[in-house]
Amino acid sequence: MQRYPFVLSANLHGGELVVTYPFDMSRTYWKAQELTPTPDDGVFRWLATVYATANLAMASGERRRCHYDDFTRFGNIINGANWHTVAGSMNDFSYLHTNCFEITVELSCDKFPHASELPEEWENNRESLLLFMEQVGHGGGTEG
Secondary structure (H helix, E strand, C coil), X not given: CCCCCCCEEEEEECCCCEEXXXXXXXXXXXXXXXXXXXXXXXXXXXXXXXXXXXXXXXXXXXXXXXXXXXXXXXXXXXXXXXXXXXXXXXXXXXXXXXXXXXXEEECCCCCCCCHHHHHHHHHHHHHHHHXXXXXXXXXXXXCC
């Protein structure tokens, strides 16, 4: 990433249905959850919202909670450290050391979906991925 400067990135996880954005580490050492916005918080919120609103599973009115967190009340996006703090995350590294705007997409409630579920997972995420990639040409979302 330092040799080839990316401007936009997403890392894909499983186990929840939410999109997180930097900063992922709390500023207060002993706090497990703490809102830690970047100076570009509006841009990150826009990028996360673009993904979450186009994701079929996240946007479904019939969606279920994966575990105990109800991310629907936040529009299925959250500041990473406000969910759980992660020291040395890829999101934070990308932003701080390469100027790349990176989000984490928790794609599915199932951490390890069965092969038979993969076509549905692809359909849930296809449009979100395409719309997210298109944001590279928009220069900052809804700033202003």
